Amino acid sequence: MERAKTDTRLWSNKAKNLSPYVPGEQPQHDNLCKLNTNENPFPPSAKVGEAITAVLAKQADELRLYPAPESDDLRAALAQLHGLDSQQVFVGNGSDEVLALVFASFFMKEHPLLAPDISYSFYPVYAQTFGVDLIQIALADNFSVDVNDYNQPCSGIIIANPNAPTGLLLSLTDIHKLVSAHPDAVVVIDEAYIDFAYAAKDSLDKAVSAISLINEFDNLLVTQTCSKSRSLAGLRVGMAFGNTSLIEALTRMKNSFNSYPLDKLAQAGATASVLDKTYFEQTCQQVIDLRESLTTDLTALGYQVLPSHANFIFARPKKGDASAVASALREQGIIVRHFNQPRIEEYLRITIGTAAQHQRLIDALKVL
Amino acid sequence: MERAKTDTRLWSNKAKNLSPYVPGEQPQHDNLCKLNTNENPFPPSAKVGEAITAVLAKQADELRLYPAPESDDLRAALAQLHGLDSQQVFVGNGSDEVLALVFASFFMKEHPLLAPDISYSFYPVYAQTFGVDLIQIALADNFSVDVNDYNQPCSGIIIANPNAPTGLLLSLTDIHKLVSAHPDAVVVIDEAYIDFAYAAKDSLDKAVSAISLINEFDNLLVTQTCSKSRSLAGLRVGMAFGNTSLIEALTRMKNSFNSYPLDKLAQAGATASVLDKTYFEQTCQQVIDLRESLTTDLTALGYQVLPSHANFIFARPKKGDASAVASALREQGIIVRHFNQPRIEEYLRITIGTAAQHQRLIDALKVL
Missing domain, CATH: 3.40.640.10 (Type I PLP-dependent aspartate aminotransferase-like (Major domain))
Structure with missing residues (x-):
C-alpha cells in the first residue's frame, strides 16, 4: 500500500531534513517474550x-x-x-x-x-x-x-x-x-x-x-x-x-x-x-547471573557471544543469517533486535530476560 | 555577595548566549497564600x-x-x-x-x-x-x-x-x-x-x-x-x-x-x-465564579481590574506602585506576581485561589 505523500509545505527546513530515531517496537500482545528493548526483567523497588x-x-x-x-x-x-x-x-x-x-x-x-x-x-x-x-x-x-x-x-x-x-x-x-x-x-x-x-x-x-x-x-x-x-x-x-x-x-x-x-x-x-540500594544491587546481580547463564547456553548452541557488560548480549548465530533467525523467533512470539547495518547484520541483540524467557528462547533456537 | 564567575570555556555559543526562562517561584513555606503561578485551587479529578x-x-x-x-x-x-x-x-x-x-x-x-x-x-x-x-x-x-x-x-x-x-x-x-x-x-x-x-x-x-x-x-x-x-x-x-x-x-x-x-x-x-468531563466542567465554573467575586472585591477597593478570561486577574492598585504592594503582601505570606517590564509595571497578576485565600488577600490589602 502506497503511503499518501505528506504535505510539508509549512514545515521548517529543520523539520523537513530530520531522520528521526526509531525506538525498538513495543508490541502489545499476550504471551510475548519481549527481548528487544533492554528493559529489566525485574520490577522496580x-x-x-x-x-x-x-x-x-x-x-x-x-x-x-x-x-x-x-x-x-x-x-x-x-x-x-x-x-x-x-x-x-x-x-x-x-x-x-x-x-x-x-x-x-x-x-x-x-x-x-x-x-x-x-x-x-x-x-x-x-x-x-x-x-x-x-x-x-x-x-x-x-x-x-x-x-x-x-x-x-x-x-x-x-x-x-x-x-x-x-x-x-x-x-x-x-x-x-x-x-x-x-x-x-x-x-x-x-x-x-x-x-x-x-x-x-x-x-x-x-x-x-x-x-x-x-x-x-x-x-x-x-x-x-x-x-x-x-x-x-x-x-x-x-x-x-x-x-x-x-x-x-x-x-x-x-x-x-x-x-x-x-x-x-x-x-x-x-x-x-x-x-533503596539493597534491592538495586540484588537485581543488578541477578541480571548479571542470568546474562552469564544465557551466554553459556547460546555458546553451547554454537553462537558466538561477545563478552557483555550490559543487560543484553550481542550474539552471532552459527549458521544462517541473523535476520532470518529474528524472523523465525518472531513467529513464535519471541522478539529480539536485529540491526540491518553494515558490520553487524550477522548479529542479534538479545535483552536479558527471566530464566523462563531464556528457556523459551533456547528451546525455540534448538529446533530452528 | 558577588557571585563566582561561571567557567563557560567548554560551552557552545548557543549555551553562552541563552537567557533562560525564569518560572514563577515555588517557595516551600507553611501557611503560604500562593497566588503567583496560576495553579488551580482545586485538586485534580x-x-x-x-x-x-x-x-x-x-x-x-x-x-x-x-x-x-x-x-x-x-x-x-x-x-x-x-x-x-x-x-x-x-x-x-x-x-x-x-x-x-x-x-x-x-x-x-x-x-x-x-x-x-x-x-x-x-x-x-x-x-x-x-x-x-x-x-x-x-x-x-x-x-x-x-x-x-x-x-x-x-x-x-x-x-x-x-x-x-x-x-x-x-x-x-x-x-x-x-x-x-x-x-x-x-x-x-x-x-x-x-x-x-x-x-x-x-x-x-x-x-x-x-x-x-x-x-x-x-x-x-x-x-x-x-x-x-x-x-x-x-x-x-x-x-x-x-x-x-x-x-x-x-x-x-x-x-x-x-x-x-x-x-x-x-x-x-x-x-x-x-x-471525567463532569468534574472538569464543575471546577472550571467554580474558578470562574471565584474570579468574578475577586474582581468585584478588588474593584470595590479601587483596583482597576482587566476583564479576565483566565484563572488569574491583572489588576492595578489605586495608588502606590504595584511592586510595593507585592512586597507588602509577601511579608504576610501572600505571593502574587509582579512583572518589572515597561507598560505593565503598575499591575499585579493574581492567580484565582480559594474563597479563603481571596479573603486573606482582601483583608491584607484593606490595611496596606
Whole structure:
C-alpha cells in the first residue's frame, strides 16, 4: 500500500531534513517474550510504588502544583549515592532528553564531534537535529574502541560504555587517557548500562563508572538512566554527572526548552529507587547471573557471544543469517533486535530476560 | 555577595548566549497564600489518582517497560473530546515542551515570527534558543490584540489566548481573520487558559476555542495544557491540535529530541482527567465564579481590574506602585506576581485561589 505523500509545505527546513530515531517496537500482545528493548526483567523497588502512592495520598496539595523545577530531592539523593555535590548532578526526562541538551550545550561548535561508528543510534539523529558535524570512528575488528583513534581535532567525543549494541566495556584507564588527551573538548561517557558491568580481573581499577574521574577533570560528563538497572523505563528519568560549570550549562539549556521536565511522581519514584540500594544491587546481580547463564547456553548452541557488560548480549548465530533467525523467533512470539547495518547484520541483540524467557528462547533456537 | 564567575570555556555559543526562562517561584513555606503561578485551587479529578494507582498495582509489568511513545490512549481521549481524529492531536511534556517543538518545526524560517509585545515570557526565550527572528507587535493601549497589526511578511504568528498576563480574550472572528490572512504561515493560538473563557454576549460564536477552526485551516495550530484547568501542573502534560501534516512535523521533531516524553503515570492520569468531563466542567465554573467575586472585591477597593478570561486577574492598585504592594503582601505570606517590564509595571497578576485565600488577600490589602 502506497503511503499518501505528506504535505510539508509549512514545515521548517529543520523539520523537513530530520531522520528521526526509531525506538525498538513495543508490541502489545499476550504471551510475548519481549527481548528487544533492554528493559529489566525485574520490577522496580517496592519503595517506588510506595513513594508515588504517598504523593497521591495528599494529591490535592500535590499534583495541582508545579513540581520542583530542578528536582532537588532526586539530585541530592544521586549526589549522596556517588559522593558528589548536588551541583554536579543534572536530571532530565530520560537520558534521551539529557543527551539532546548535551548536544546543544557542548557539541554545537566549530569542530566535529567524534563517536564510534557502531553505537547508540540516537547519536547521529541528535547530530542532525542540532547541526553538529559527526565523524564516526570505526570500531576495531573485534568491536572494541581504541582511544588512540580519537586523536584528532574535535569539539567533543561521545562513547557509550558499555557500548550498545556490542556490550563491550572500555576500561577506566582508557577513559582517563581519552579525557586527558582532549582538555578542550567535552568527553561524554554514556553509561546507560554501566550498573551491569564489572572490572577486568587484571585491572588496577575496581570501579567501572567514570563518575570516579569527575573531580579530576572539568571536561568529563557522565550520563546514566533509571530505565535499565532501576527498572524504570516507564518513568522517564535520566541523569548527568560532571563539573559544576557543565551542569550549569545543561540547566540553562533545559530552562530554554522546558523548565519542568520531571513530573512530581517521577521525581518521587526515582528518588525512592536511588535510596533503596539493597534491592538495586540484588537485581543488578541477578541480571548479571542470568546474562552469564544465557551466554553459556547460546555458546553451547554454537553462537558466538561477545563478552557483555550490559543487560543484553550481542550474539552471532552459527549458521544462517541473523535476520532470518529474528524472523523465525518472531513467529513464535519471541522478539529480539536485529540491526540491518553494515558490520553487524550477522548479529542479534538479545535483552536479558527471566530464566523462563531464556528457556523459551533456547528451546525455540534448538529446533530452528 | 558577588557571585563566582561561571567557567563557560567548554560551552557552545548557543549555551553562552541563552537567557533562560525564569518560572514563577515555588517557595516551600507553611501557611503560604500562593497566588503567583496560576495553579488551580482545586485538586485534580479523583479519577486521576485512581488511574495511576491502577497502574502501580500491576507495576511489575508496567514501570519496568517503556511507555507508549506516542501516548495513543491519551491522544484518542483528547481527539474524542474535541471531535477530531487522533492524527490531529499531539502531546508533550507540558505545553512548554510542545511549544519548543513548535518553534523548531514551524518558525525556524527565513521570515520573522510575530507575537504580541506583552505575552507569555517564554516566547522570546524559545526564539533565542532556536535562532528565530521575533518581532514583537505592540498591544493596543487597552492591552487588546488588533489582528490588523499582523499584516506583514512572517513565517508564523503566536498569540496566547486568553493572553497572559492580561487575561484578555481575542474573539474567534478575529482569529479566523488572522489565520485566513496568512495562509503560508503557521498561526499558533496558545490556549493555556481557554477553559476559563466565555464568549462575549454580542458574539455570534458560542465557542471560544480555536479548535473549532482546525478542520477549516491547514495552517492553524492550537496548544493547550493540563496544568491549569485540569489541576495537573505536577504531571507535565500539554497538547497541540491541528492539521495532520502539522502534527506529523511535531512528531518527527519529538522523535529527534526525545522519543518518550510522557511517562506511563502521566499518560494514565491525564487520560483519566480528560474522560471525567463532569468534574472538569464543575471546577472550571467554580474558578470562574471565584474570579468574578475577586474582581468585584478588588474593584470595590479601587483596583482597576482587566476583564479576565483566565484563572488569574491583572489588576492595578489605586495608588502606590504595584511592586510595593507585592512586597507588602509577601511579608504576610501572600505571593502574587509582579512583572518589572515597561507598560505593565503598575499591575499585579493574581492567580484565582480559594474563597479563603481571596479573603486573606482582601483583608491584607484593606490595611496596606
